[in-house]
Amino acid sequence: MSDLFEPNIVAFVCNWCTYTGADLAGTSRLTMAPNVRIIRLPCTGRIDTLFILKAFERGADGVIVSGCHPADCHYTAGNYHARRRFAVFRELMEFAGIDPQRVTFSWVSASEGGKWAEVVNNATEQVRRLGPFQKYPSPAAHAGEIACKS
Amino acid sequence: MSRIGVFICHCGENIGRTVDCARVAQSLGDLPGVVHSVDYKYMCSDPGQVLIKQAIQEKNLDGIVVGACSPHMHEKTFRKAAASAGLNPFLCEMANLREHCSWIHEDRELATEKAIALGRFIVEKIKYNRPLSTIYIPVERRALVIGGGIAGIQAALDIADGGRDVILVEKESSIGGHMSQLSETFPTLDCSQCILTPRMVEVAQHPRIKLLAYSEVESVDGYIGNFQVKIRRKARSVDETKCNGCGECQKNCPNKKIPSEFDQGLGTRTAIYVPFPQAVPNIPVIDRASCALFRGRAKGVKKVVCGKCAEVCGRNAVDFDQQDSFVTEKVGAIVVATGYQLYSIGKSQELDILRGYGEYGYGTIPDVIDGLQFERLASASGPTGGKILRPSDGKEPKKIVFLQCIGSRDPAKGIEYCSKICCMYVAKHTMLYHHKVHDGKAVVFYMDIRAGGKGYDEFVRRAIEESHALYLRGRVSRLSRDGDVIRVQGFDTLSGEPVVINADMVVLATAMRPQPGIAALAQKLSVSYDQHGFLNEAHPKLRPVETNTAGVFLAGACQSPRDIPDSVAMASATASKVLGLFSKELLEREPLIARVDRMTCTGCFHCERVCPYGAVERKTLTDSKGRIIKVIAEVNQGVCQGCGTCQATCPSKSVELDGFTDEQIYAAVNAI
Amino acid sequence: MNIGYFPGCSLHATAREYAESLTAIAAALDIKLDEIKDWACCGATSAHSTNHMLSVALPARTLMLAEKQNLGRVLAPCAACYNRLASARQAIAKDKEIAGRIQAILGQSFENSVQVLSIAQLLSEMTGEIRDKCKRPLRNLKVACYYGCLLVRPPEICQFDDPESPSSLENIVKAAGATPVQWDMALECCGGGFSLSRTASVVRLSRSILQSARKAGAQAIVVACPMCHSNLDFRQGAINMRDNAPEPMPILFLSQLVGLGLGLDPARLGLSRHFVSPQPVLNFINAVKLQAEDREHA
Structure with a gap:
């Protein structure tokens, strides 16, 4: 083992496209970085942006969100709602103290095992470059900081 | 613990x-x-x-x-x-x-x-999983079929023969659809009406089929197994229970000059009319827009202008005061078989993405007609009695140019897809023309010949080899009048030469498009449709006749361009799906669906807006004295498919998706 | 109304009558034509068939000048100029790379904010005024409206009227009191820039246009392009000679016809500059006028 930083990455994926795509990657024996742990949800529409913040709070260094391609949603439109939600969320990430590069949004279909491996490897490399995620300062400390300034 | x-x-x-x-x-x-x-x-x-x-x-x-x-x-x-x-x-x-x-x-x-x-x-x-139990939903074992063309007829007959009741709704005054307009059908050249009308009669006489012609679906509520469908029965102005179809009214109507829709404007009809002699039901309808009496009424004329039809009706069936009425039917499954329309390539288009073909002069040059018009000319029951005659002067055309792919496969004009049937029906047209006008010459401009199907390619070869149709591979850039003839300027890409042909008649094989109003119907059924308006199947390969709305099925050309054999096959497939659904009294559903916490729900209904299935309903909570406490969201168990978009959207966190509750997901995330 | 004005080379040379008539009707319709100062050639066919960047840069320079001179909209009466200006405008708007390179070539800031109008577009906006000011001397004059290749096409560039079955010229002509005929060659090519290099083709193409108009009963053809005009007017002698000299067909610029409709003095409309004499049209107008006077006297 080298001293390479091994980031801890959580992937929130939909059951129908990306989860199945990741299954395909397995069936095809595509080797990829072991840093990504998948949490299965029915649809990207189910993914609350708070899940992402919670993951960081609990020690994740990076997050992947992935679902069906636009127009391919198993539930017709869930991924469109997700897309809007994440478009807004992306704007707020820095405000929340998270480097947007730590979060990867992608569309991986059930037939894109290779693409899933790429997404996993790229996200791992990217987060590895960024280093461990420094936890948020506690709210109290933050409040103190504001108080000092004013 | x-x-x-x-x-x-x-x-x-x-x-x-x-x-x-x-x-x-x-x-x-x-x-x-x-x-x-x-x-x-x-x-x-x-x-x-x-x-x-x-x-x-x-x-x-x-x-x-x-x-x-x-x-x-x-x-x-x-x-x-x-x-x-x-x-x-x-x-x-x-x-x-x-x-x-x-x-x-x-x-x-x-x-x-x-x-x-x-x-x-x-x-x-x-640790946060709850025991869940399978949901059972009662199934109303009757089906609604929307559209009485060949696909709807086939689906209705198959379901009814399978022992289930069917309500068949048709917006025109007779069933039969486009197939009843066709002269002969490829690849066997059997007469369309000869094979269709017995099936139409079978529909009318089937004890399990309730035929509601001249009716339209007004609204759809409910979910798989339990739909309530409100149907508008448009006012025929003729009492269906009294009329015996004798036809005296039609004979005596003074207004005989109205272009017949059934004959694609090539023939005429009266104001009170049956669209064609074999109509089912054989009951006339008054076209109020062209009837003198109704026009008089609309203008506020006090005097009754006409009333001939009522005078001659021996059974007192004509009812000028009839109003639209509504019936509500409870059904467990819905089959959509609304079919197609031909792309009218005139200048005005209802959709912005479509642009007409001004260069072909359709609508201004009288002898430029479309495929369905040619069908009417070739049909023995058509306006010319089956003789191929020019609409402009009634002369027999000695040279007809057929243009394929008009509107189809042309992204620049708004339709990228292949209309699939045109290669075959153009080949058929050249044969019919050859059979009727022996010294006539048919020229076909084509892009590719797509004749996949049993006996299809052989059929096209026969058109070329036995009926001597001249097939030129290329497009036509302009049709213009040159005195009595139509100048066809085209390009033969195989010889690399521009071609100019003086034709007596030009037939445009225009694209197949979904019926007008399909979007409104799709919204009533919450079925998705593509940018052209064709309804989307649940899966293009593995679930071709189901939609993403459980209990709604597709048959025929409402899903994509289809010919008769394909439409009939699809209709039978749909019928077997419906009968499968009806094989049980109770429907089993996985319980992984959303539920609303009525205590915390604030009634903002964001969930209602994002739900792809319309599964969120509004429920009024009242206290013991009947006073309204609040209106909250409630999830219909039969409709919810469990995507969870509502839960992620809910600002007050009042929705929980069983199997994927917030508690469960956070527990997993906490375990990082 | 003020509008930028890009006459292009033709309106200063072979199509001077187009410029003269345009000036005359502009005055009559209260349009002030602000000629873009220091405008240059649009590049025409020569530029865009040899060097794409040049074909964008030349019109871009003119558009930049118009922008600097606060001309929000520019009229390009020549159909080819109009097409080049509008094409360049769109190329710059659509492609950031081209926009960057053009910016570098121009060496000055350029917002690409100027709108380019053809004469058909401008007069379509003004049919109301034309109708109000029309003196109706053209009553029953049958004219064939000829669009040629570039006035409404390609549709991506022009985004005006139906590219294959247009009606804007007909509407303008109707507003000016004349009667457009229905004919089939309104969009066919006249031979365009091949006038000198492939005269035989031009003669063949222009002949079929003239024949079709004649067959449709037109007494004159209305054009909105100097090149079309020159092919149909200047080449008509040769064509008619081979066709056993039928009646000559006067070719009028749209602005000339509108000018006649507005009752302007024919001398101010440059009608004397044509090869085919427009006298039959003027005679027709006079006859209509005499009839009207007779009626008044009666």
Whole structure:
């Protein structure tokens, strides 16, 4: 083992496209970085942006969100709602103290095992470059900081 | 405190090779709440399952986690095993240690660590799983078929013959659809009406089919097994119960000069009319826009202008004061078979993406007609009695140019798709023309000849070899009048030469488009449609006749351009799906659906707006005295498909998706 | 109304009558034509068939000048100029790379904010005024409206009227009091820039246009392009000679016809500059006028 930083990455994926795509990657024996742990949800529409913040709070260094391609949603439109939600969320990430590069949004279909491996490897490399995620300062400390300034 | 059992599968060598399964079992066994943790060579095998069942019973487990392959592979297997041991199946979950771990990693240490993490997620999650039970929904075993063309007729007959009641709704005054307008059909050249009209009569006489002609679907409520459909019965101005179809009214109507829709404007009809002699039901309708009496009324003329039809009707069936009426039917399944229209290539288009073909002068040059108009000219029951004559001067055309792909396969004009039937019907037209005008010459401009189908390519060869149609590969840039003839300027791409042909008549094989109003109907049914308006099937290959709305099925050209054999096959497929649905009195549904906490719901209805299925309903909460407390959202169990978009959207966190509740997901995330 | 004005080379040379008539009707319709100062050639066929960047840069320079001179909209009466200006405008708007390179070539800031109008577009906006000011001397004069290749096409560039079955010229002609005929060659090519290099083709193409108009009963053809005008007017002698000299067909610029409709003095409309005499049209107008006077006297 080298001293390479091994980031801890959580992937929130939909059951129908990306989860199945990741299954395909397995069936095809595509080797990829072991840093990504998948949490299965029915649809990207189910993914609350708070899940992402919670993951960081609990020690994740990076997050992947992935679902069906636009127009391919198993539930017709869930991924469109997700897309809007994440478009807004992306704007707020820095405000929340998270480097947007730590979060990867992608569309991986059930037939894109290779693409899933790429997404996993790229996200791992990217987060590895960024280093461990420094936890948020506690709210109290933050409040103190504001108080000092004013 | 939970009593969780963990079962780690080696999957032979598949998992065991890269994951230290014993260590995973041991490590997960140390987690709080886990009372039993083992590893085994093949968990899915019979002895493996016995292992699980015994553990559940002996250790009184209240949740099990199987660390094995993908849940898509064996979740059902293990849930069944759990159920047989008396554990609620939804208290069994799987951790994917094979596809998502052992198969994609090589480093045993890292893979084992990851396997432990994946197992830990599920262990933590399952602590919050609730026992769920399968939902049973009663099924109203009657079907509604929308559209009385060949697809709708076939679907209705098949369902009715299968022993279920059918309501067939047709917006025109007679069923039969476009097929009743056709002269002869490819590839056998049998007369369309000869094969269709017996089926139409069968519909009318079938004891299980209720035919509602001249009616339209007004609204659809409910869900699979339990739809309430409100149907508008448009005012015919003729009492269906009294009329016996004698036709005296039609004979005596003074207004005989109205272009006939059935004859595509080439023939005329009266204001009170039956669209064609074999109409089913054979009951006339008054076209109020052209009837003198109704026009007089609309203008506010006090005097009754006409009334001939009522005077001659021996049965007093004509009713000028008839109003639209409504009926509501309860059905368990809906078949959409609304068919197609031909792309009218004139200048004005109802959709912005479509642009007409001004260069072909359709609508201004009288002898430029479309495929359906040619069908009417060639039809023995058509306006010319089956003689091919020019609409402009009634002369027999000695040279007809047929243009294929007008509108189809032309992204620049708004339609990219292939209309599929045109290659075949143009070949048929050249044959019919050759049979009727022996010294006539047919020239066809084509892009490709797409004649896939039984006997189809042979048919096109016959058109070329026996009917001597001249096929030129290329497009036509302009049609212009040159005195009596139409100048056709085109290009033959095989010889590389521009071609100018003076034709007596030009027939445009225009694109097939969905019926007007399809979008409105699709919205009533919450069925999605593509940018052209064709309805979307649930899966293009594996679920071709179902839609994403459970209980709504498709048949025929409303889904994509189709010919008669394809439409009939699809209609029968749909009918078998409907009969399958109706084979049980109760419908089983997975209980992984959303529910609303009525205490915390604030009634903002964001969920209602994002739900792709329209599953969110509004419910009024009242106190014991009947005073309204608040209006809240409620999820219809029959309609919800369990995507969870509502839950992620809910600002007050009042929606929970069973199987994927916030508690469960946060528990998993906390286990990072 | 003020509008930028890009006469292009033709309106200063072979199509001077187009410029003269345009000036005359502009005055009558209260349009002030602000000629872009220091405008240059649009590049025409020569530029865009040899060097794409040049074909964008030349019109871009003119558009930049118009922008600097605060001309929000520019009229390009020549159909080819109009097409080049509008094409360049769109190329710059659509492609950031081209926009960057053009910016570098121009060496000055350029917002690409100027709108380019053809004469058909401008007069389509003004049919109301034309109708109000029309003196109706053209009553029953049958004219064939000829669009040629570039006035409404390609549709991506022009985004005006129906590219294959247009009606804007007909509407303007109707507003000016004349009667458009229905004919089939309104969009066919006249031979365009091949006038000198492939005269035989031009003669063949222009002949079929003239024949079709004649067959449709037109007494004159209305054009909105100097090149079309020159092919149909200047080449008509040769064509008619081979066709056994039928009646000559006067070719009028749209602005000339509108000018006649507005009752302007024919001398101010440059009608004397044509090869085919427009005298039959003027005679027709006079006859209509005499009839009207007779009626008044009666």
